[in-house]
Amino acid sequence: MQxxxxxxxxxxxxxxxxxxxxxxxxxxxxxxxxxxxxxxDRNNYHTFQPLLYQVATAGLEPDSIAFPIRKIFKKYxxxxxxxxxxxxxxxxxKKIYTNIGQLHFDYLVIATGSKTNFFGNDTLRxxxxxxxxxxxxxxxxxxxxxxxxxxxxIPDLTExxxxxxxxxxxxxxxxxxxxxxxxxxxxHVLPNDYPELDVRRMQIHLIEAGPKLLPGxxxxxxxxxxxxxxxxxxxVWLDTMVTNYNGQTVSTNVGKKLQAKNLxxxxxxxxxxxxxxxxxxIDRAGRINVNxxxxxxxxxxxxxxxxxxxxxxxxxxxxxxxxxxxxxxxxELLAKxxxxxxxxxxxxxxxxxxxxSMATIGRNKAVVEIAxxxxxxxxxxxxxMFVHLISLVGFRNKTIVxxxxxxxxxxxxxxxRLIIRPFKRNKKDEEPAATLI
Amino acid sequence: MQxxxxxxxxxxxxxxxxxxxxxxxxxxxxxxxxxxxxxxDRNNYHTFQPLLYQVATAGLEPDSIAFPIRKIFKKYxxxxxxxxxxxxxxxxxKKIYTNIGQLHFDYLVIATGSKTNFFGNDTLRxxxxxxxxxxxxxxxxxxxxxxxxxxxxIPDLTExxxxxxxxxxxxxxxxxxxxxxxxxxxxHVLPNDYPELDVRRMQIHLIEAGPKLLPGxxxxxxxxxxxxxxxxxxxVWLDTMVTNYNGQTVSTNVGKKLQAKNLxxxxxxxxxxxxxxxxxxIDRAGRINVNxxxxxxxxxxxxxxxxxxxxxxxxxxxxxxxxxxxxxxxxELLAKxxxxxxxxxxxxxxxxxxxxSMATIGRNKAVVEIAxxxxxxxxxxxxxMFVHLISLVGFRNKTIVxxxxxxxxxxxxxxxRLIIRPFKRNKKDEEPAATLI
Numbered sequence: 001m002q003x004x005x006x007x008x009x010x011x012x013x014x015x016x017x018x019x020x021x022x023x024x025x026x027x028x029x030x031x032x033x034x035x036x037x038x039x040x041d042r043n044n045y046h047t048f049q050p051l052l053y054q055v056a057t058a059g060l061e062p063d064s065i066a067f068p069i070r071k072i073f074k075k076y077x078x079x080x081x082x083x084x085x086x087x088x089x090x091x092x093x094k095k096i097y098t099n100i101g102q103l104h105f106d107y108l109v110i111a112t113g114s115k116t117n118f119f120g121n122d123t124l125r126x127x128x129x130x131x132x133x134x135x136x137x138x139x140x141x142x143x144x145x146x147x148x149x150x151x152x153x154i155p156d157l158t159e160x161x162x163x164x165x166x167x168x169x170x171x172x173x174x175x176x177x178x179x180x181x182x183x184x185x186x187x188h189v190l191p192n193d194y195p196e197l198d199v200r201r202m203q204i205h206l207i208e209a210g211p212k213l214l215p216g217x218x219x220x221x222x223x224x225x226x227x228x229x230x231x232x233x234x235x236v237w238l239d240t241m242v243t244n245y246n247g248q249t250v251s252t253n254v255g256k257k258l259q260a261k262n263l264x265x266x267x268x269x270x271x272x273x274x275x276x277x278x279x280x281x282i283d284r285a286g287r288i289n290v291n292x293x294x295x296x297x298x299x300x301x302x303x304x305x306x307x308x309x310x311x312x313x314x315x316x317x318x319x320x321x322x323x324x325x326x327x328x329x330x331x332e333l334l335a336k337x338x339x340x341x342x343x344x345x346x347x348x349x350x351x352x353x354x355x356x357s358m359a360t361i362g363r364n365k366a367v368v369e370i371a372x373x374x375x376x377x378x379x380x381x382x383x384x385m386f387v388h389l390i391s392l393v394g395f396r397n398k399t400i401v402x403x404x405x406x407x408x409x410x411x412x413x414x415x416x417r418l419i420i421r422p423f424k425r426n427k428k429d430e431e432p433a434a435t436l437i
Numbered sequence: 438m439q440x441x442x443x444x445x446x447x448x449x450x451x452x453x454x455x456x457x458x459x460x461x462x463x464x465x466x467x468x469x470x471x472x473x474x475x476x477x478d479r480n481n482y483h484t485f486q487p488l489l490y491q492v493a494t495a496g497l498e499p500d501s502i503a504f505p506i507r508k509i510f511k512k513y514x515x516x517x518x519x520x521x522x523x524x525x526x527x528x529x530x531k532k533i534y535t536n537i538g539q540l541h542f543d544y545l546v547i548a549t550g551s552k553t554n555f556f557g558n559d560t561l562r563x564x565x566x567x568x569x570x571x572x573x574x575x576x577x578x579x580x581x582x583x584x585x586x587x588x589x590x591i592p593d594l595t596e597x598x599x600x601x602x603x604x605x606x607x608x609x610x611x612x613x614x615x616x617x618x619x620x621x622x623x624x625h626v627l628p629n630d631y632p633e634l635d636v637r638r639m640q641i642h643l644i645e646a647g648p649k650l651l652p653g654x655x656x657x658x659x660x661x662x663x664x665x666x667x668x669x670x671x672x673v674w675l676d677t678m679v680t681n682y683n684g685q686t687v688s689t690n691v692g693k694k695l696q697a698k699n700l701x702x703x704x705x706x707x708x709x710x711x712x713x714x715x716x717x718x719i720d721r722a723g724r725i726n727v728n729x730x731x732x733x734x735x736x737x738x739x740x741x742x743x744x745x746x747x748x749x750x751x752x753x754x755x756x757x758x759x760x761x762x763x764x765x766x767x768x769e770l771l772a773k774x775x776x777x778x779x780x781x782x783x784x785x786x787x788x789x790x791x792x793x794s795m796a797t798i799g800r801n802k803a804v805v806e807i808a809x810x811x812x813x814x815x816x817x818x819x820x821x822m823f824v825h826l827i828s829l830v831g832f833r834n835k836t837i838v839x840x841x842x843x844x845x846x847x848x849x850x851x852x853x854r855l856i857i858r859p860f861k862r863n864k865k866d867e868e869p870a871a872t873l874i
Contacts, residue, residue, distance in 0.1 A: 005590055007633075044582060045855045061498040068854040070630040080633070083586040083856075100590055134857055145481060149520040153442055153537055193507040196444075196517070396844045396852045403840060407833045415833045417505040418482045419520075420571055421858065 004101040006080050009036045012342060015096060015103060017086050017274065018111035019046050019069045022306035022327030026109060029335020031076055034342070035107075040084045040098065044069060047134055048392055050324070051401075053174060055137035057181040058145075058189075058414040062134045064401045067393040086112075088275035091302055107301045107338060110274055110288065111331070114307035114322050117268035117285075126425075127247040128265035131174060140264065141416075142423040147261050148194055157201075158259070164202035165260035167250050169242045170267030171208030172215065173359045176225055178264060179206040180361035183232025188412040204234045205258055207250075209241040209267065214367070216321060216357040221367035224376045228361040242267070247425075269322055271308040283310045287319060292349035294334050300341075305330040313352060320352050329353065360384045363409060441538040443517050446473045449779060452533060452540060454523050454711065455548035456483050456506045459743035459764030463546060466772020468513055471779070475542075477521045477535065481506060484571055485829055487761070488838075490611060492574035494618040495582075495626075495851040499571045501838045504830040523549075525712035528739055544738045544775060547711055547725065548768070551744035551759050554705035554722075563862075564684040565702035568611060577701065578853075579860040584698050585627065588634055595696070601639035602697035604687050606679045607704030608645030609652065610796045613662055615701060616643040617798035620669025625849035641671045642695055644687075646678040646704065651804070653758060653794040658804035661813045665798035679704070684862075706759055708745040720747045724756060729786035731771050737778075742767040750789060757789050766790065797821045800846060 006013075011034045016023045019041040030037050048065040055062060073079050084098040089108065096103050116130035129140050144166070151163040166182050168175045182204050191199045206213075206229060212222040213229075213236070226236050241253040250258040271287035281289055281297050287310035290296055294303040294311065306327025310319035320326040330350055337347040356370035358380070366381040368374070375383065385405065392398050408414055443450075448471045453460045456478040467474050482503040491497040510516050521535040526545065533540050553567035566577050581603070588600040603619050605612045619641050628636045643650075643666060649659040650666075650673070663673050678690040687695040708724035718726055718734050724747035727733055731740040731748065743764025747756035757763040767787055774784040793807035795817070803818040805811070812820065822842065829835050845851060 005592065043856065044586065061500045062855060062857050063498045063853040066855050066857070068630070068852075071852075071854065074629045074632075082589070083583075138857070146520075149481065152519070155442065192511045193505070195511075394852070396840070396848075396850075399840050399844070400837060403833070403836050407836075411833075413833075415505075415508075415831070416500040417508065418499060418503050419480065420499050420503070420575070 001097060002101040004082055004084070004098065004103045006036075006038055006082070006103065009078065011036050011078070012106035013038060013104070014107040014109065014338060015040065015105040016109045016111055017041075017096070018113055018308075019043070019081075020049075020111060020113045020306065020327060021324040022113075022331040023109070023111035024072065025328045025331030026111065026305070026335050027073060027076070027079065029332055030338065033335070033339055035338065036078045036080070037076070038080045038082065038103065038105075039069065039073075040082050040086060040096075041069060042083070042085045043134075044081075044083050045134075046072065046393065049132070050173075050388060050391075052131055052134070052137045053178040053181055055134065056131060056140040056144075056178065057185055058141055058416045058418070059181070059408055060401060060404055061416055062138065064397055064404065065392070066134055067397060072393060086274060090276060091296075091299055094301070105301075108303065109294075109334065110296075110302070110304040110308055111306055111327070112272040112274060112308045113327075114269040115272040116265060117270040118265065119268060121244065124242075124245055124265060127245050128169070128263050131178065131264055131266055132269075138421065139423045142419045142421060144262055145417060145419050146423060148190065148197070151197055152194065160197070161201050161203070162248065162259035163261045164197070164199070165205075165258070166202070166262045166264075167205045167207065167245075167258055167260045168264045168266065169207050170265065171206060171210070171213035171236075171238070172266065173357075174266040175206055175208070175264075176213055176229070176359050176361060178266065179204060179229055179234045180232055180365065183229065183234045184362050185414060186233060189414050189417070193417065203258075203260070205237060205250075205260070206234055207237045207240050207242055207252065207267075209239070211239055213238070214357070214359055216323075217359070217367060217369055218374065221369060221374060221376065224367050225359060225361055228365040231365075232362055269307070271310070273308060283319070285310070285319075293337055293347035294330055294350065295347075303334060305334055311350065313350070316352065323357075325355060326352055358384050358387070438534060439538045441519055441521070441535065441540045443473075443475055443519070443540065446515065448473050448515070449543035450475060450541070451544040451546065451775060452477065452542040453546045453548055454478075454533070455550055455745075456480070456518075457486075457548060457550045457743060457764060458761040459550075459768040460546070460548035461509065462765045462768030463548065463742070463772050464510060464513070464516065466769055467775065470772070470776055472544075472775065473515045473517070474513070475517045475519065475540065476506065476510075477519050477523060477533075478506060479520070479522045480571075481518075481520050482571075483509065483830065486569070487610075487825060487828075489568055489571070489574045490615040490618055492571065493568060493577040493581075493615065494622055495578055495853045495855070496618065496845055497838060497841055498853055499575065501834055501841065502829070503571055504834060509830060523711060526739075527713060528733075528736055531738070542738075545740065546731075546771065547733075547739070547741040547745055548743055548764070549709040549711060549745045550764075551706040552709040553702060554707040555702065556705060558681065561679075561682055561702060564682050565606070565700050568615065568701055568703055569706075575858065576860045579856045579858060581699055582854055582856050583860060585631055585634070589631065597634070598638050598640070599685065599696035600698045601634070601636070602642075602695070603639070603699045603701075604642045604644065604682075604695055604697045605701045605703065606644050607702065608643060608647065608650035608673075608675070609703060610794075611703040612643055612645070612701075613650055613666070613796050613798060615703065616641060616666055616671045617669055617802065620666065620671045621799050621849075622851060623670060626851050626854070630854065640695075640697070642674060642687075642697070643671055644674045644677050644679055644689065646676070648676055650675070651794075651796055653760075654796070654804060654806055655811065658806055658811060658813065661804050662796060662798055665802040668802075669799050706744070708747070710745060720756070722747070722756075730774055730784040731767055731787065732784075740771060742771055748787065750787070753789065760794075762792060763789055795821050795824070
């Protein structure tokens with residue numbers, strides 16, 4: 001296997017796998033420090049995952065939520081990006097092996113995030129649509145629009161309805177926000193586009209296995225989100241577990257069956273682990289066990305952070321929630337710790353500061369909890385928009401998203417109802433790989 | 438074959454194949470007239486082809502230049518859109534056959550536009566990239582960026598250069614505008630993204646078989662465009678015909694050989710004809726012969742317009758240029774003529790009004806000819822932008838394009854350097870088909 005052509009420098013080489021929230025924060029923290037930083041990702045862009053559901057529901061284009069990694073770091077010295085898929089690592093030889101060659105590291109940081117967990121159910125994997133990547137969001141958009149075009153051709157009313165029906169499994173932020181956005185599409189957009197279909201007959205279901213939606217939020221906010229969803233015509237099923245889906249019939253553990261050609265699976269994520277560690281270093285959710293300094297058990301120079309890491313803390317004995325702020329805070333601290341370790345100082349332990357949580361359901365409908373304060377309604381919706389806007393990378397992206405949101409707000413519209421690449425089930429994009437030609 | 442489910446109405450049915458410039462204009466002209474209008478297209482959107490090259494060069498996203506057809510006509514009565522691929526027509530039975538079923542027509546309008554002409558050269562078809570559709574533009578963007586990522590891994594300097602090199606064949610507006618945009622990428626964007634590559638060594642070639650660029654414009658404007666291109670570092674070859682390309686070596690009829698992994702073929706288009714007519718109705722460029730009222734020879738109720746039609750006029754004995762204004766003017770007149778024919782009046786013959794032509798090469802660099810006036814430089818560039826902005830469908834699209842152009846202008850940037858769907862040669866998107874699941 002050839003070496004990846006990266007200059008040899010007289011400074012330690014930090015290899016970071018994954019350009020998500022954690023990886024990016026780490027690179028920023030290492031700016032102008034005495035490290036050579038090599039970032040590897042299978043995509044040449046960073047994905048702002050919290051807004052993926054808006055790409056799926058025709059509200060935004062990929063460029064609004066994807067940002068070229070090279071552009072973010074164009075003024076960084078000693079920084080190298082390589083478009084690569086990591087195949088495995090050898091912790092003892094301090095080497096990683098990728099589809100473009102091998103590379104030696106002094107420090108390795110695994111920041112590969114999470115992937116959809118189908119809990120080993122192959123039919124669910126085949127027919128359920130995940131929503132973790134840009135291409136999956138585009139697939140979902142195409143599939144939904146194709147199914148509406150198809151519904152026009154179906155004379156049988158029951159089959160026609162099931163072709164329009166939309167089931168979302170998993171009541172976390174992704175599921176709730178997607179369900180709300182679908183509710184708005186049904187209310188404001190689809191009836192105009194398809195006057196020949198009785199869009200009122202389209203059913204949207206949100207199914208959650210636990211007793212409440214948005215587990216990260218309070219009972220009040222959770223109830224409010226159910227209320228908002230019902231206003232938008234979404235059927236909410238709590239304490240209900242989807243046991244199977246064959247592309248047509250959704251089976252549940254409470255006997256209820258639903259007919260739907262569209263099913264989004266956002267009911268589980270697992271660590272997007274990497275080959276090369278012994279099994280005892282990995283927890284049941286596929287996460288790599290790390291100490292409070294993000295060091296992988298047994299190694300001084302190999303780290304994992306964010307969704308793929310499982311760190312036990314006082315308030316989080318089974319690991320942190322798999323959300324962006326954890327990854328960002330860990331990335332920030334790890335940059336400092338790497339500097340400390342190089343200076344033969346002790347690394348500082350991580351403590352998660354939970355700044356709150358929020359979800360938007362529709363226009364003027366959101367729930368927000370920051371510190372011990374709670375809001376809902378229009379004000380919460382503005383906070384949600386403001387926080388997401390300022391979190392986007394780059395002025396251009398912020399402006400484009402704002403234009404789209406203003407347009408959607410004043411016109412009750414979603415402008416991007418385009419089937420650019422028709423979705424084909426047999427070519428489903430499970431885990432997209434950035435391949436060279 | 439089942440019937441396409443379209444209501445039976447007590448008014449004549451006009452079936453239009455193709456939602457391009459001509460088809461759209463025709464639907465608009467038939468608004469509130471006593472016709473049932475059925476529009477078929479393989480995509481659910483209209484493509485604003487003049488700006489495709491900006492999608493290819495990371496300046497715009499598809500939603501800026503693609504507009505959902507259902508949205509355009511959402512307030513039209515007696516209008517039906519169907520996402521379909523037409524397989525053939527039977528002019529005698531007055532039926533068309535598609536991938537979603539068959540349909541009877543009273544009037545048929547073929548507005549299928551043009552497709553890339555490789556003049557029967559299979560290796561050119563295999564390795565040359567066409568630029569007629571949104572997906573082709575996205576493929577081209579991905580391919581170029583993937584090749585730059587790949588160049589980083591190539592130690593051999595000659596091979597590394599050929600991986601960066603870019604050859605554009607065909608000196609019409611598409612070729613000239615694409616060459617200019619590539620010149621700007623090379624100058625302002627790629628060196629920042631790839632500091633490890635010597636981007637100065639990247640060569641951009643524009644090859645034209647005829648004696649001048651932009652055949653629709655005057656010699657002065659053509660010379661000016663050559664001057665602009667040279668300023669941007671583009672090598673312009675006139676009177677040079679590309680005879681072959683094997684993915685690596687570009688062969689020409691003057692003995693010159695170029696090494697390049699990227700080749701765009703914009704040197705020829707042909708009518709995107711339809712099966713069902715006898716061969717004598719089709720000209721050598723694949724266009725359907727029509728009379729001055731766009732009637733296909735021998736039929737009173739079958740029409741063809743725009744690029745796919747060949748109409749002989751005083752000043753255009755061999756047919757009109759294959760450009761949008763011809764299609765739009767023909768669509769406008771044909772709407773009136775259909776009304777006249779239904780009222781048993783005679784159809785009016787078409788006369789093309791050439792309002793001018795223009796091309797942009799780069800920032801502050803454009804050539805414009807309107808009536809007998811000619812401009813170039815910054816003022817021409819503003820005219821070009823203004824005309825293209827107001828021609829875009831919809832306020833949202835205009836705003837998004839303007840934001841992107843302002844961003845690009847003030848930052849010397851192209852923000853959308855994203856490889857969303859990696860390009861794979863063996864899955865090349867020749868003629869994309871919108872398929873239902």
